[in-house]
Amino acid sequence: MEEVSLLLIVPLITAVLCWQIKNHRIGEKLQIIGAVLNVFIGLSIARNVFFDAPVTGWHHFIYIDALSAFNVVLIVIIGFVASLYSVGYMRHEVAERIISEEKVRHYYLWFHLFIGTMLAVSVVNNIGLLWVGIELTTLVSALLVAFYRKGTSLEAAWKYLIMGSVGIAFALLGIIFLYLSGVDLFGESAESLNWTVLNRAAGQLNPQWTLIAFIFVLVGFGTKAGLAPMHFWLPDAHSQAPSPVSAVLSGVLLNTALYGIFRIYTIVNAALDGKAAPYLIFFGLFSIAITVTFMLVQHDVKRMLAYSSVEHMGIITLGVGIGGALGLYGAVLHMFNHSMAKSLLFFAAGNINQKYHSKRMERISGVLKTMPVTGSIFLIAAFAITGTPPLSIFVSEFTIMTAGFQSGHLVAIVLFLLFIVLIFSGMTYYVVRMAFGEAPAKLEKKEIDRWSTAALFIPLLAVVIFGLYVPPFFQEIIKQVAFVLQGGKS
Template sequence: MGWIWALLGIPVVTGLIAWRIKNLNVCERFQVIGALLMLLVGLALAFHVLTGSPITGAGGFIYVDSLSAFNLSLIVLVGFAASLYSVGYMRHELNEGVIVERQFRRYYLWFHLFLATMLAVSVVDNLGLLWVGIELTTLVSALLVAFYRKGTALEAAWKYLIMGSVGIAFALLGIIFIYLSGIDVFGDDLRALNWTALNQVADRLNSEWILIAFIFVLVGFGTKAGLAPMHFWLPDAHSQAPSPVSAVLSGVLLNTALYGILRVFIIANTALHGQAADLLILFGLLSIAMTVPFVLVQHDLKRMLAYSSVEHMGIITLGVGMGGAIGLYGALLHMFNHAMAKSLLFFTAGNINQKYHSKNIGRISGIVKALPVTGTVFLIAAFAITGAPPFNVFISEFTIMKAGFKEGHIGITVSFLLLIVMIFAGMIYYTIKMSFGEPPAKLKKKEIDRWSTAALFLPLTVVIVFGVYVPPFVSDAIHQVSQVLQGVH
């Protein structure tokens, strides 16, 4: 239990102390040390769970199994990379007069509190507390979306709060219906909303209430996860937030909301004898399909990456819905691969935005010449996120397609393949257009801050290595998590 309290406390303490440090150099280095400590503790906790058994405590309110450990690992990995990237990014914003010192320190407060809320979601057993945690992620991340306090940023944050709150309200109704489904089983037992207790008796729950509950949870948490057609907040929020925040929003916040769906899905799929999977397939394929027109006619770099996140949340959901050992493995591997590749893309987009002072695709050209390192990494990340071999996303997408054919979802799998080919064509067209040619004459051909460049190499290494080799310990961990999704006690 001590590891869990340490993991939750580190980002809170880091954010509060960084906020009060007057020396800005000390502030930014302190928050990197805090993020590194969070990374080490998080990975140690995940290793302990994956090589041992689930952790329970706090009177049944805390529960960390392999699914929790998997999500914790994603949060601390992307969180540390974004913390490192934030040093150069926020220093540039301060030097350019985009923000003032007070905003600089406040950024690190909200950034680390944001990480803490996502970590909290991943360690609670009670579904009511899980709902509270996801609501907290909305409130804290909205402050980061509105960070620049411009009209467009404030509008995006307001839209995010409204849609997020509506979604969360639907999810709350779903959790109430889960409670109703178990009244005959639990009576007045305080464990009636504990996931572990519900999972043990899933086949005895009222199937009609469970079906209604899962639909509400899927729509509610699906709004936060960026699933279509509830995804319209996402492009605005991602495009207006600081780029390191966009990386965390896309790389792990969406996964954390999806984590909430998966927790309920495990119960619902048992209670409904597999019918819950059909709903995931429907929402997954719809999310991929709705991405296509927005990517093909896009003019804003960060909005294009945001719509790509809608696509990939759909792919993960589709993979889980297709099921089977292969489908679940592919979906979980895709959660990891997307988190790494998309955070890398948002880091490069941040460098490009700061160099060109624009997110407009039509005004960006010659990135490879103007920013040799960033431009090259941007090309690699763009090909990776669109599923081109030999990069990591190709492996997980191919695994999901293989599962689709094996499980008999021929038409769905063919549709999936056609849709991602169209998205590939659109994104690569814009990527090539921005990457090559001549940069604007007045643009200095020099890399952004070394911190912003160095931070690219952590996710870049994963994007390249996992395209040709998935380490056995990672593969074994994903197989463990897939067993949890199959309802294996």
């Protein structure tokens, strides 16, 4: 349990040190060291879980199984890459006098607290504490969305807080109803909201209360996950936040909200004999469908990427709803692939925005000429996120489609295919127009910063390699996570 304690304490210590130390160059190094420590601790915990057994402690308030460990791994890896990228990104913002050096200290404070809150969500056993953790992620990340203190960023942060608070209130009602579903069974036991307890007794819970609980939780945490039609905060928040924050929001925060849904889904689906799955299929398909319209009319590159996140949260949800060993395997693989590809896209877009001093796509052209490295990576990542073979997203989308056809969800999969083809067409049009064409004469051929450019290669490797080959050990990990989603223990 010492490792779990360190996993939660290191981000807190890192945040406070970065805030207190006035020399921002020392702060940069400290926050990278903190992120590296988190990677080692997170991977060590995950290795113990995947190759040994779930970790339990703190009087059963901590429980880390394969699903928890998988989310922890995503958080620490994306958090590390974002911390590297933040160095170059923040240096540029200070050099351009967009922010002061004092604001950089506040950025690292809130950034590492944000990472810490997501890690806390991933390791708690008690669903009530999980709810508290997700609420904390909202409060902390809202400060990062409002970081620039402009009218648009403040408006986006308020919208995020309001919609997030409404959603979290629905989720709280759902958790109360889930508690009521087992009150006759457990009484008023302190452990009656522990996931391990509820999962073991799922078949004995009151089915009416569990169904009501799941609907409220799906709407509540679905708001935070960006599932349609509760997604309207997401494009504003992701477009106004600093690019490394946008990468973390899309890459792992949305997964963490889905994690809350899936934790409760495993209980409810067992209590209802599989009757909860259609709700996930509906919300998943609806989220993909609603993206089509908005994707075709965007002008802001970060808003376009944000709507793409709505699409991919829908794809993951659809995969879990389809279920079965193959559907769940595809959904879990897609969580990983999307985290890598979307964070890569936001990092590359951040470099482009800083170079062109604009997020408006009609003002960006010739990126391959002005920024050969960033432009090439941006193009690869954009093709990856639209499911182009042989890149990683194609593999997980194809797996979900195969599972859908095998399980008889023909209508859902045909609609899914239609939607992703339309999204591919719209996004490719905008990306190709930005990548090619004549570059503005005033822009020299130069990358933004070596830190900002170097950070791109870590997720890029995952995007390319996992499209060509999924290592056997990673396949086994995904199968363990899928088994938890089926209601089993890791």
